[in-house]
Amino acid sequence: MxxxxxxxxxxxxxxxxxxxxxxxxxxxxxxxxxxxxxxxxxxxxxxxxxxxxxxxxxxxxxxxxxxxxxxxxxxxxxxxxxxxxxxxxxxxxxxxxxxxxxxxxxxxxxxxxxxxxxxxxxxxxxxxxxxxxxxxxxxxxxxxxxxxxxxxxxxxxxxxxxxxxxxxxxxxxxxxxxxxxxxxxxxxxxxxxxxxxxxxxxxxxxDSLENRLSTVTKTVRDATGTDIKKVVVMATYQEGNFVVFGANAKLQNGILQTLNAENVMEKGGNGLTLENMVSANPDAIIYITSTRNKDIDVSAKEALLNESLLSSVPAIADKKIIEVPYDAFMDYGVRNFDTLEELADFLYNK
Structure with a gap:
């Protein structure tokens, strides 16, 4: 001391x-x-x-x-x-x-x-x-x-x-x-x-992580064509407003690239509206949950799927919304491999 x-x-x-x-x-x-x-x-x-x-x-x-x-x-x-x-x-x-x-x-x-x-x-x-x-x-x-x-x-x-x-x-x-x-x-x-x-x-x-990464890469390669899937990574959806995480999040962007997907929101921000979602027109939505927002998160997915203004958005029409805990996607560790596998299954096998 x-x-x-x-x-x-x-x-x-x-x-x-x-x-x-x-x-x-x-x-x-x-x-x-x-x-x-x-x-x-x-x-x-x-x-x-x-x-x-x-x-x-x-x-x-x-x-x-x-x-x-x-x-x-x-x-x-x-x-x-x-x-x-x-x-x-x-x-x-x-x-x-x-x-x-x-x-x-x-x-x-x-x-x-x-x-x-x-x-x-x-x-x-x-x-x-x-x-x-x-x-x-x-x-x-x-x-x-x-x-x-x-x-x-x-x-x-x-x-x-x-x-x-x-x-x-x-x-x-x-x-x-x-x-x-x-x-x-x-x-x-x-x-x-x-x-x-x-x-x-x-x-x-x-080495085990390398093998898991190779397996996902092969799954994506076998399942996809040339079209890149458009994704919105969002949180805290409430009464038509929400937060997005942008493509400037490097590791998260790398995860999506591995999945032949891209974040259509260039930068993160809050106060986005349903009009922004319609304009983005994503194929899938990754909804980030967190402890601090659990009261909001519990009904967010259902509210999005029931929003009539979004009915023409592919992610809503095809019910392609997945909920992922914040640290499983936005942190920087081995748990991201679980998320990578989960997202690969979500995007290509369901």
Missing amino acids: KKRATLLLTAVILSSQIFAGCGNQKSDESAAASISNSSLLSASSASGASTSTAYPLTIQTRGSDFISIDQTFEKVPERIVTANASSIDMLYRLGLQDKIIGTIAIDNEPGNEWADLYESLPKLGDKMTISKEVIAEAEPDIIIGRSATFEEGTFGSIVELNALGINVYAQKASDMSTAVTMESIIDDVRNLGEIFDVQDRAKEYA
């Missing part, structure tokens, strides 16, 4: 500097050019020469500013803080749940398989109350979450957290500055396997 307190007092001064002592430093332009962000795996892991991690291990990760920053691990991290649902899920699948010493409270219901684990974890705060100071008090070795989480201020940028002696892994699947696909989630699994020296387990699970 004394070491953390000293680091905390000096964080404001140090946060703008390069922290050579922590082994974490911003890469200069030449280093960034030589190390591709498409893979964070070390040379030994990528070549298959060894299934054990050689420490010290240095990887690159990117926060909300999308600047690559080196993270050096001198040994296996033993104390983890998670910042979103999908990071808990991935750690659980890799058998690393006992290393989680705290989490940020999630907004929606946890996945069934790790619900008991989530309930047992200390909650360090929620998105509105958490701070880097509170995180530092928990003394984690590493914090894992989506890129957008790590920004200056309340939660802390990667540089600020490194100043407190905390390494960061921002999920590659959440990096909005790059082309994100389902393969990005698989990369995250492999990268965590290397960081925590569980590479054999990570490879086995990553």
Whole structure:
């Protein structure tokens, strides 16, 4: 605790500097050019020469500013803080749940398989109350979450957290500055396997995800022609108004592309009306449910199907509306594979 307190007092001064002592430093332009962000795996892991991690291990990760920053691990991290649902899920699948010493409270219901684990974890705060100071008090070795989480201020940028002696892994699947696909989630699994020296387990699970992705890709290829299915991803439908999630959501757009589908709404927004839905004329609707909107969501699908102004819209006429929990589609983890398979069945087999 004394070491953390000293680091905390000096964080404001140090946060703008390069922290050579922590082994974490911003890469200069030449280093960034030589190390591709498409893979964070070390040379030994990528070549298959060894299934054990050689420490010290240095990887690159990117926060909300999308600047690559080196993270050096001198040994296996033993104390983890998670910042979103999908990071808990991935750690659980890799058998690393006992290393989680705290989490940020999630907004929606946890996945069934790790619900008991989530309930047992200390909650360090929620998105509105958490701070880097509170995180530092928990003394984690590493914090894992989506890129957008790590920004200056309340939660802390990667540089600020490194100043407190905390390494960061921002999920590659959440990096909005790059082309994100389902393969990005698989990369995250492999990268965590290397960081925590569980590479054999990570490879086995990553390979299973690769097989699932290949199966869906073949199903879609066999079932589709050249026509791309038009989809609206929406939420909180009430009295003719609703919210949409746009095609600028990178991973979600990648999911739809895998399914030979496209989000017809270029950008997300609220206050849309029935006229917008008629104009979009989707073949299918993905309706996103959430805990906070459960009172609205319970009757939304039926209300859409019974709306006379939408009767000519293919998604309504063909009753092609599917309800998907928020974290199963909008988060950045392995649960998205369940959703991918569910959507493939919904679009092509029903």
